[in-house]
Amino acid sequence: xxxxxxxxxxxxTFYSAVVFFVVLAAFPFYWMLITAFKTNxxxxxxxxxxxxxxxxxxxxxxRYLFDQTMFARWLLNSFIIGVxxxxxxxxxxLPAGYSLARMTGRNGEALGxxxxxxxxxxxxxxxxPLSRVITVLGLQNSMWSLILVYPTFTxxxxxxxxxxxxxxxxxxxxEAAIVDGCSILGAFVKMVLPISLPAILTAVIFTxxxxxxxxxxxxxxxxxxxxxxxxxxxTTDLIRGDVYYWGxxxxxxxxxxxxxxxxxxxxxxxxxxxxxxxAIK
Amino acid sequence: MVAIAEKLTKRRSTFRFILDRPAVLGPIxxxxxxxxVLALVGAPFLLAVYYSVSAxxxxxQSYHFVGLRNFFQIFGSDIFRTTLLNTFIFTFGSQIIxxxxxxxxxxxxxxxxxxxxxxxxxxxxPWVVPVALATVAWQWMFxxxxxxxxxxxxxxxxxxxxxxxxxxxxxxxxMLCVTVVNAWRFFPFxxxxxxxxxxxxxxxxxDAAIVDGAGFWRRNYQIILPMIAPIVVVGLIFGTVFTFTDxxxxxxxxxxxxxxxxxxxxxxxxxxxxxxxxxxxxxxxxLVMLPFLFVxxxxxxxxxxxxxx
Numbered sequence: 315x316x317x318x319x320x321x322x323x324x325x326x327t328f329y330s331a332v333v334f335f336v337v338l339a340a341f342p343f344y345w346m347l348i349t350a351f352k353t354n355x356x357x358x359x360x361x362x363x364x365x366x367x368x369x370x371x372x373x374x375x376x377r378y379l380f381d382q383t384m385f386a387r388w389l390l391n392s393f394i395i396g397v398x399x400x401x402x403x404x405x406x407x408l409p410a411g412y413s414l415a416r417m418t419g420r421n422g423e424a425l426g427x428x429x430x431x432x433x434x435x436x437x438x439x440x441x442x443p444l445s446r447v448i449t450v451l452g453l454q455n456s457m458w459s460l461i462l463v464y465p466t467f468t469x470x471x472x473x474x475x476x477x478x479x480x481x482x483x484x485x486x487x488x489e490a491a492i493v494d495g496c497s498i499l500g501a502f503v504k505m506v507l508p509i510s511l512p513a514i515l516t517a518v519i520f521t522x523x524x525x526x527x528x529x530x531x532x533x534x535x536x537x538x539x540x541x542x543x544x545x546x547x548x549t550t551d552l553i554r555g556d557v558y559y560w561g562x563x564x565x566x567x568x569x570x571x572x573x574x575x576x577x578x579x580x581x582x583x584x585x586x587x588x589x590x591x592x593a594i595k
Numbered sequence: 596m597v598a599i600a601e602k603l604t605k606r607r608s609t610f611r612f613i614l615d616r617p618a619v620l621g622p623i624x625x626x627x628x629x630x631x632v633l634a635l636v637g638a639p640f641l642l643a644v645y646y647s648v649s650a651x652x653x654x655x656q657s658y659h660f661v662g663l664r665n666f667f668q669i670f671g672s673d674i675f676r677t678t679l680l681n682t683f684i685f686t687f688g689s690q691i692i693x694x695x696x697x698x699x700x701x702x703x704x705x706x707x708x709x710x711x712x713x714x715x716x717x718x719x720x721p722w723v724v725p726v727a728l729a730t731v732a733w734q735w736m737f738x739x740x741x742x743x744x745x746x747x748x749x750x751x752x753x754x755x756x757x758x759x760x761x762x763x764x765x766x767x768x769x770m771l772c773v774t775v776v777n778a779w780r781f782f783p784f785x786x787x788x789x790x791x792x793x794x795x796x797x798x799x800x801x802d803a804a805i806v807d808g809a810g811f812w813r814r815n816y817q818i819i820l821p822m823i824a825p826i827v828v829v830g831l832i833f834g835t836v837f838t839f840t841d842x843x844x845x846x847x848x849x850x851x852x853x854x855x856x857x858x859x860x861x862x863x864x865x866x867x868x869x870x871x872x873x874x875x876x877x878x879x880x881x882l883v884m885l886p887f888l889f890v891x892x893x894x895x896x897x898x899x900x901x902x903x904x
Binding site (some may be wrong): 328329331332335336338339340342343344345349357358360364365402403405406407409410412413414416417425427429431432435436437438440441442443445446447456462463465466469470473480496501503514523526527529530534541545546548549557560564565567571574575578579582 | 618620621622623624625627628629631632635636637638639642643646675696699700706708714716717718719720721723724725726727728729730731732733735736738740741743746748779782783785789791829835836837839840841842843846847860861864865868869877879881882884885887892895898
């Protein structure tokens, strides 16, 4: 085969493979997007070609979401839950991660791994006893139950993540501050925290997105519409009996998914470093 | 004046003396996180274990001890045995498909080409979007009447409208659907794990292999793969743990149906323990996951330790 032809074939194969992967990964989201803006008559007509608009795009589904359902309330609930969980997580994980990073010897390492392993204890194992705990505390069917429970997986995750980042902060910075008259606490607050802002921001983003992704606990603890999170509300509340409101469902899923997708993409590399704990050096 | 000043300095230094001792400050710093986790993971876990050997239901809240009776009862039921088998098929089926797609996807993304950043951003979508939201998109694509998959196959004359498959209504197809959707959710994670591993392999190792005459496949499977094995195993264990214990995909797509054909442990535990209120049997079903998780964690610990050596 002549060289240019061989190159063309190779390039062609390569780009078709890329297209295959992109379509495989992104088609359901394209489908979400187009469904969200199609009129009902367009959606439910098998004679139409479904991949593009046969009627002009409409904002009806989105309007319906905000006017006729508690969509705005779910957004607000998720936001409040996210902010509270971030606060609890930072308040506990920042000192814990720092302390574990500076602990010398086997103990610190073992304790860190121990905390991280609790991240692997699945919600489907804990939801029964936790719903008992929630009832005893009088939080059943309230979004505050989620604020209490979500830190059980965000604290282990963020402690591990922050521990890794703090290990990379040179000890000399604290030592210099201590020589200059700071206490260890002062050195931590005044020197270590400011230079760790990117790491803290990463922890904030992941805590927030983990609370948005959570489904099992929300499904177990919350049944009234007004207390639901965005993920739970969209997936369980937009179905009336056996009738699905596909346009509304897809619009709701899309609006909830976009911020998470953007945040994750921006912080993806840090996430990988955190989750693998530098399994390769 | 002098006396007061001296006193102040002294008191301040006593206070600072405590805060300056790492042996004191360390435990103070780490304890809130540990206490939170002990109270809301450790204690509930023990309660779950006790539930599974008690007769507790939401209608009869007695902690009466019944030994292993609950476990014998669930292992005696056909539904449970189907569920256990389904859970393994669901987990390993989706992980294998995900790993294969992940390996090939990573090979593609290694090569620089225009628009690679955008392609990567699109390819990781299934993993980054909340799984419940992505699942409803699939639910719509598997719709019994308006399925876009069926529409396409009919338009391409692959099938006839009269024998268009009812994806979620047929027991075998439904199992295939939940497994494929989970593989779809997992493969971008496999891609980024492979990418992280491969880019960490030092270039001089690869150059040396090329000089020694190693071809593309040999480089891939005899040099790169063994080097990235630890990171891939860690990623795989994460995927396996979260798939094995998951219920969201099955709950949203099929609710375990048709007639328990896609039932998995997480969903069965939810139906028995929460929907029916039979907490003790629900807890027993969930606890069956434990030995498997335990094995995975042991493997994980071996790999985390290995990197320290």
